[in-house]
Amino acid sequence: MAEDRSLIKPKIDILLVIEGEIATTHLIEHMLSACEPYGIVYRKVFLAALKPSDIRKTTIPFFVRSGDPSLRLWIERLHNAHHPYIYYIDDNFWKIEGDSPIALYYQHPLIRHTLETAISGAYRVLTNSDLLAEFLYQFNEKIEILPSFFDFSLLKAAQPPTHGELRIGFAGSPSRVDDLEIIKPVIRPILDAYPQVVFEFIGATPSDLGSDSRIRTFPHNADYEGFIHFKQERQWSIGLAPLIDNYSNRCKTNNKYREYSACGIAGIYSNMPPYQRSVVDGETGLLTEHTTQAWISAISQLISDPTLRARIASNAYEDVLEKHSVERVAMIWSNHFAQVQRHMKRTRIKPLRINKLKSYLLAHFLRFESLWVRASTVYAEGGWRLVAEKLVNRIKFALLRDKAL
Incomplete structure (x- = not known):
């Protein structure tokens, strides 16, 4: 029997381009997989x-x-071919403060450029984030604020506690260490x-906590x-979500709320835009101000009232x-x-024409820029000794990779 062509959804070919495997890219992959019933087919590179x-x-x-500076080569190629592309961003890298490695990296003029x-x-x-969108309008007015998500298929079946403890936790990347200074005195x-x-x-x-069997850390x-x-x-x-009140943090999403809630954890959140827009105080979480007493009071309330928790x-x-x-x-x-895709069908897209000499020279120049940025960031973090250590580790990794191939 012939297949009814009217029932076949047209495929939409998405090429996901990432610099490295991080939580954000993993989340985006889960979203793209969930889009498959709507005709989305994605590849990753x-x-x-x-x-x-x-x-x-x-x-x-x-x-x-x-x-990464090497991206500029591909932007130029796509522009020359009149080939549209999408860019996703979930952090205000222009407003990151401090001297952490990630802050130093995104503060570099070449990365900003x-x-x-x-x-x-x-x-x-x-x-x-609507606040991040407002900031980005200075570069491009074609901003889409799409809803954030959580993939519940990631979860294991919940198990009843057997340890007899009341555990209070925080989970995040090493870049969040400054936010933890809020709850350190608590x-x-x-x-x-x-x-x-x-x-x-x-x-x-948090820094300088000392040794205590009731304070546990995990990598x-x-x-x-x-x-x-x-x-x-x-x-x-109980899950904790402290945020220092600065412009960068105000542009973040409610990631902690989604994760804690999906895992069945009652959360306490800084009373800031990422959580003000989603947490109903006293109903789906507690919102607290940036004082030691406010955090002690909120934590004590949830400890003392298991029904509320x-x-x-x-x-x-x-x-x-x-x-x-993610399905919704x-x-x-x-x-x-x-x-x-509909816009692309109306656009006269040309093949990606590659001038080999120009591409070779530009690619190597941008590669030098990339290495310079990373070396500068590492140097600012730990001087020439750390630069040498990173270089040796990179060479070892390359040798092991080549041996495996």
Whole structure:
């Protein structure tokens, strides 16, 4: 029997281009997979391995958080071919403060230049924050604020606690360590007042806590699925989400709310825009001000009232399931990709023409810029000794990779 062509959804070819495997790229992959019923087919490639043959005339290049100078070569090629691309960003890299490695990297003028070039030339810029969108308008007015999401299929079956402790936790990347200074003065008073309480930190830990068996630390897990599973396994009763009040943090998404809530954890959140727009105080979480007493009061309230703790965890789970489930959000993202595809069909896209000599020279120049940025960042962090250590490690990795091949 002949197949009814009217029932076949047209395929939308997305090329996901990333610099490295991080939580954001893992989340985007889960979203693209959820978009498959709507005709989305995606491929993934690292920016360093991207080739002209990866980009067909019908391909939608989708760059995620990339600021490496080598991106500018591909932006120029796409512009010359009148080939639209999408750029996704979920952090305000221009407003990152401090002297952490990630802050130093994004403060570098060459990285800023690449970000602005990529964003200003994009057919669409995607983000999840209205405040970040307002900032990005200075580079490009074609901003789409798409809903954030959580993939509930990542979760394991919940298990009842068997440890007899009341665990309070924080989970995040090492770049969040400055935010933890907000709750550092809170830890000792809570431990002294409640002998059943244990604090656990995954990925980042407040400085100078000393040795205490009731303060546990765990390394950062770059594998997002493994990270979620480990957080579930710790069986936290309370999750903490402190944020220093600065412009960069105000542009963030409610990621902690989605993760804690999906894992059945009652959360306490800084009373700032990322959480003010999603947390209903006293119903789906607690919002607290940036004072030691306010954090002690909020934590003590949830410790002392298990009924409130359970109600908040249940309400928050249902709220995130309803509003942020990847299956619910996928249709919105898919509709956006379909709009881009329709625009491409109306555009006279040329093949990517490569001037070999020019591309060779520009690629090597941009590669030098990239290495210079990374060396400068490492030098600022630990001087020439750390630069030498990183170089030796990179050579060892390259040798092992070549041997494996």
